[in-house]
Amino acid sequence: MLEKKDINLERAVLIGIITKDQNEEQSKEYLDELEFLTYTAGGEVLKRFTQKMEMPNPKTFIGTGKMADVQQFIEDNDVGTAIFDDELSAAQERNISKILNCKVLDRTNLILDIFAQRAQTSYARTQVELAQCEYLLPRLRGMWTHLERQKGGIGMRGPGETEIETDRRIVRERIALLKAKIKTIDKQMSVQRGNRGAMVRVALVGYTNVGKSTLMNVVSKSEVFAENKLFATLDTTVRKVVIHNLPFLLSDTVGFIRKLPTQLVDSFKSTLDEVREADLLLHVVDISHPNFEDHIASVEKILGEIQGADKPTIMVFNKIDAYEAEPFDETDLQEVRNSSHYSIEEWKRTWMNKLGENALFISALNKENLEDFRKRVYDEVREIHVTRFPYNHFLYPDYEDLDLSEEE
Structure with a gap:
């Protein structure tokens, strides 16, 4: 179905759960779709992991035993990315990253990445960046790489303002700027539609x-x-x-x-x-x-x-x-x-x-x-x-x- 022998593909594993709201057949289909998404983004899926649960673990999404299996497979096969089928909370993402010691993505993050790759026009890129910023805002704490400073330094931080608060302010300002840009383009597109x-x-x-x-x-x-x-x-x-x-x-x-x-x-x-x-x-x-x-x-x-x-x-x-x-x-x-x-x-x-x-x-x-x-x-x-x-x-x-x- 998918060609998977490209050495440039990023090695990944998929993780999903089976619950009372999402049976085994549905879980398999969602993971099929997640694999296609991974392939579209430039990844190669080496293995899937699923677990039956009443509800996701609030700390690590899956149980400790299954997490240990994932960790072992990642270490043995030099896997760089773990992709979860459902959206992870900021705390879950931090906790899982510490355990697996690799890049951790959820379905939302993966789709946003594909949209970022596919966006061709300035308008599409602006819309994708807005979505990425809104996704990023609650997840700033614990990120491995610090945000590149849009502005900052002497005179720009409030009294006692911490690094994380500065980052949040930068992202909020960026969101406001992008929303204003989209609003302007929307007006132009509305005029274009009217001219038709x-x-x-x-x-x-x-x-x-x-x-x-x-x-x-x-x-x-x-x-x-x-x-x-x-x-x-x-x-x-x-x-x-x-x-x-x-x-x-x-x-x-x-x-x-x-x-x-x-x-x-x-x-x-x-x-x-x-x-x-x-x-x-x-x-x-x-x-x-x-x-x-x-x-x-x-x-x-x-x-x-x-x-x-x-x-x-x-x-x-x-x-x-x-x-x-x-x-x-x-x-x-x-x-x-x-x-x-x-x-x-x-x-x-x-x-x-x-x-x-x-x-x-x-x-x-x-x-x-x-x-x-x-x-x-x-x-x-x-x-x-x-x-x-x-x-x-x-x-x-x-x-x-x-x-x-x-x-x-």
């Missing part, structure tokens, strides 16, 4: 790595960066798209993920204005992923947080070329037939049946069923456009009435 006129706006949303950018490239005939890694796209890309003479604006937004850090949701809310202001959402789903229903729930949860849950939405089930139902052995009396055995036709007869025309099944990579996709998007955009400009209805006939003989 009254064109219908369509936004691609979905879990990370479901193929949104690939679909964007196919539909808009542009070259948006797409890669089989998590968070390949951070900056919102907007393109003018024309389907059979009907123009609209299509935007490709940052992908979502389970356990998305609160700091990122807050700092990227402004980027997601494209979602809030869209007239239509295309919720892209990787149907080949075994837990795509959980992905849908995660995306819908975040859409609710940014006031985008009530918008007209078309579910676009992508990667049908990669979908494979697990074989079912009817002679095995122990095997229970569940959704993992469903064919795509059987999926269509489940809750997806209620979506009717708002459920599309495509392969953006292989360009399968794209004509059905174009027809459905055309009809929906046309309805929005005609509602907005009733006198333009004759310019854009129903899809069935179009003369497609001259189309490419």
